[in-house]
Amino acid sequence: MVPGPTNVPLNIMRAMQKPIINHRGPEFRELYKRLLENLKYAFKTKNDVFPLTCSGTGGVECSIANVISPGDKVVIPINGVFSERMREEIVQFGGAPVEIPVEWGSACSANEIESTVETEKDIKAIALVYNETSTGTTLRDLPEIGKIAKKYDKLLIVDAVSILAGDHLPVDEWNIDICVAGSQKCLACPPGLALVSVSEKAYEVIAKNKHRSPYFDLVKCRESKKNLETPFTPALPLFYALDEALKMLMKEGLENRIHRHRVCAEAFYNAFEAAGLKMLAKEEFRSNTVIAVWKPEKIDEKKFRDLLREKYRVSIAGGMGKLKGHIVRIGSMGIVAQREVLTTVEAMLKALKDLNYEEEINLNEIISKTRGILSKI
Numbered sequence: 467m468v469p470g471p472t473n474v475p476l477n478i479m480r481a482m483q484k485p486i487i488n489h490r491g492p493e494f495r496e497l498y499k500r501l502l503e504n505l506k507y508a509f510k511t512k513n514d515v516f517p518l519t520c521s522g523t524g525g526v527e528c529s530i531a532n533v534i535s536p537g538d539k540v541v542i543p544i545n546g547v548f549s550e551r552m553r554e555e556i557v558q559f560g561g562a563p564v565e566i567p568v569e570w571g572s573a574c575s576a577n578e579i580e581s582t583v584e585t586e587k588d589i590k591a592i593a594l595v596y597n598e599t600s601t602g603t604t605l606r607d608l609p610e611i612g613k614i615a616k617k618y619d620k621l622l623i624v625d626a627v628s629i630l631a632g633d634h635l636p637v638d639e640w641n642i643d644i645c646v647a648g649s650q651k652c653l654a655c656p657p658g659l660a661l662v663s664v665s666e667k668a669y670e671v672i673a674k675n676k677h678r679s680p681y682f683d684l685v686k687c688r689e690s691k692k693n694l695e696t697p698f699t700p701a702l703p704l705f706y707a708l709d710e711a712l713k714m715l716m717k718e719g720l721e722n723r724i725h726r727h728r729v730c731a732e733a734f735y736n737a738f739e740a741a742g743l744k745m746l747a748k749e750e751f752r753s754n755t756v757i758a759v760w761k762p763e764k765i766d767e768k769k770f771r772d773l774l775r776e777k778y779r780v781s782i783a784g785g786m787g788k789l790k791g792h793i794v795r796i797g798s799m800g801i802v803a804q805r806e807v808l809t810t811v812e813a814m815l816k817a818l819k820d821l822n823y824e825e826e827i828n829l830n831e832i833i834s835k836t837r838g839i840l841s842k843i
């Protein structure tokens with residue numbers, strides 16, 4: 467139950483056992499064609515979406531490397547470890563980040579973005595993390611920020627690594643030019659692929675950029691697509707897995723999957739609050755996919771997670787950066803449903819009791835309420 471990689475269904479694991487084929491041959495073209503089509507469904511876009519052989523970070527790097535030339539100004543709200551990493555990418559490629567500092571556990575507003583775009587001259591792009599995995603916070607103003615990007619004619623780059631298919635993300639409707647997702651989160655696929663969408667507006671800017679990375683070159687991806695090929699050798703087993711994962715997504719239906727994620731998150735938040743635990747994210751920004759919980763004052767976070775893993779066989783994540791040792795994070799992603807939520811809630815509350823947690827916990831009542839919420843799936 468960590469925030470990625472998530473549990474992978476057996477049929478997706480088995481798909482990776484298919485023979486390794488020629489990636490410039492007819493079987494691959496058939497597979498790649500289907501992947502490109504089905505990814506558009508997941509992203510709700512008519513734009514190209516490329517599966518890249520790299521983890522989510524590679525996808526974020528690709529988005530920055532293609533768009534940012536030395537000296538380019540990029541507005542970026544910073545509210546956690548992953549937005550800090552995105553800023554780092556901008557700096558590494560010679561860009562000039564215009565930071566909007568935001569309290570961790572909160573997210574920036576569309577007004578803050580608009581006033582920054584108005585005040586600063588020559589902004590090239592707005593880059594942001596839609597779902598801050600380090601704090602369990604979702605940037606709820608993203609649709610409004612998309613309107614601002616359109617109004618001021620700025621590129622909008624979105625790191626959606628830990629949220630695609632777990633919450634709403636209609637890429638075209640929200641005017642997102644480059645959107646990056648990871649295979650190992652809500653798609654329940656193994657780690658190792660980044661999925662990157664590219665708008666026509668983005669291509670125009672990218673084509674003029676002389677500093678593109680040779681490996682992560684989206685113009686090359688677009689050229690190779692004409693032959694239904696990738697520029698370099700793709701991770702074929704992961705492409706098979708993604709094919710299966712996307713078929714599962716389409717069978718369930720994107721809206722149903724989002725609904726399932728929302729209900730599971732609601733069940734977690736309710737159960738934890740009923741047990742007297744405090745959430746890191748402010749209520750209006752709470753994520754559907756990552757539940758970040760402050761550790762109770764007298765409980766040692768590491769001891770708690772060790773006990774949870776060793777005695778109850780449930781693995782959750784700790785905090786990152788300055789939150790290390792202070793919070794725990796539950797990944798409620800991918801195939802999560804009744805079984806995963808109930809097992810995790812019960813295990814966590816029992817482990818807290820084992821460690822002499824100071825609050826009174828009525829386990830039966832909490833589990834029964836959690837079941838009630840989960841019946842909405």
Ligand SMILES: Cc1ncc(COP(=O)(O)O)c(C=O)c1O
Nearest residue numbers: 521522523548597599627628648
């Ligand atoms: C929001 C966000 N961005 C980027 C990444 C980096 O992805 P990866 O670890 O696959 O490189 C993650 C990983 O958890 C993430 O949650």
